[in-house]
Amino acid sequence: MSEIDPIELSRALIRRPSITPADAGALGVLEDTLNALGFSCTRLRFEDIDNLYARFGTGAPHFCFAGHTDVVPPGNEARWSSAPFDAEVKDGFLWGRGAADMKSAIAAFASAASSAIKKGAVTGSLSFMITGDEEGQAINGTRKILGWLQEQEIEIDHCLVGEPSNPDVMGDMIKVGRRGSINSWLTVTGKQGHVAYPHRADNPIPALLRKLLHLSETPLDDGYERFQPSSLQITDIHIGNPAHNIIPEQATARFNIRFNPTWTGATIEAWLRTQLIASALSSAHDTNLKQSCRVKHFLPRI
Numbered sequence: 649m650s651e652i653d654p655i656e657l658s659r660a661l662i663r664r665p666s667i668t669p670a671d672a673g674a675l676g677v678l679e680d681t682l683n684a685l686g687f688s689c690t691r692l693r694f695e696d697i698d699n700l701y702a703r704f705g706t707g708a709p710h711f712c713f714a715g716h717t718d719v720v721p722p723g724n725e726a727r728w729s730s731a732p733f734d735a736e737v738k739d740g741f742l743w744g745r746g747a748a749d750m751k752s753a754i755a756a757f758a759s760a761a762s763s764a765i766k767k768g769a770v771t772g773s774l775s776f777m778i779t780g781d782e783e784g785q786a787i788n789g790t791r792k793i794l795g796w797l798q799e800q801e802i803e804i805d806h807c808l809v810g811e812p813s814n815p816d817v818m819g820d821m822i823k824v825g826r827r828g829s830i831n832s833w834l835t836v837t838g839k840q841g842h843v844a845y846p847h848r849a850d851n852p853i854p855a856l857l858r859k860l861l862h863l864s865e866t867p868l869d870d871g872y873e874r875f876q877p878s879s880l881q882i883t884d885i886h887i888g889n890p891a892h893n894i895i896p897e898q899a900t901a902r903f904n905i906r907f908n909p910t911w912t913g914a915t916i917e918a919w920l921r922t923q924l925i926a927s928a929l930s931s932a933h934d935t936n937l938k939q940s941c942r943v944k945h946f947l948p949r950i
């Protein structure tokens with residue numbers, strides 16, 4: 649059995665364009681690698697998502713490597729200096745979507761496992777819990793694998809998550825927890841009309857912009873022991889108006905809040921709704937408009 653080159657395995661994984669929920673063969677690359685090391689692999693498919701659980705040995709302590717093979721979309725590919733799924737090595741750096749988050753970590757896991765197995769240093773057992781659903785809804789990934797593990801009465805003693813968390817050099821930071829996260833969609837509805845007759849219309853765009861500025865400029869807290877201050881980030885503004893001479897009826901924005909343990913999912917949503925009501929009263933004109941806010945909790949801290 650030869651040891652695994654983490655760079656070459658990272659490149660093989662990056663060359664599979666596994667943009668959530670697509671797998672594009674990425675889990676298969678890992679499965680073949682782990683099979684060759686003597687792991688027994690189980691594919692766990694939940695709805696449209698492929699996941700992989702692999703175990704070497706059965707004894708305790710049971711050490712688990714956890715991670716994901718899916719990646720976020722590459723954005724405008726023309727802006728990349730090399731194609732996002734080519735996995736080129738240039739100037740001592742590996743370039744590609746997933747190089748940081750987190751195919752290289754999975755390759756490092758496999759390389760570490762191969763070294764330990766080769767040296768006979770595995771006294772308990774090792775496992776890999778790898779999902780294809782971390783960057784998306786995260787419903788059919790780790791959460792469901794954990795349910796499956798419980799059904800199988802498999803207990804994990806230690807778990808290492810491969811998320812990139814070192815800002816400068818390898819090993820300069822260890823994360824001890826996870827912030828809560830919610831996505832919200834705010835829609836302001838006005839009245840459509842011709843731009844030449846604005847008095848007959850209600851333009852929802854200025855009101856939406858005022859609300860977004862109010863939300864993004866209002867501090868949530870000053871931080872919490874070992875956690876950064878909570879933060880609200882606007883991630884999209886969608887109006888979709890093809891006409892240059894029409895005031896649109898609706899404008900929608902999406903934003904995400906990452907919150908520290910100062911908050912729970914329920915209290916952060918209550919804060920958000922209070923702020924929206926307060927900002928609705930900040931302009932006399934806004935009172936003619938309607939607003940609706942949809943909130944989706946995503947791994948909330950409870």
Ligand SMILES: [Zn+2]
Pocket residue numbers: 716749750782811812
């Ligand atoms: Zn990640």
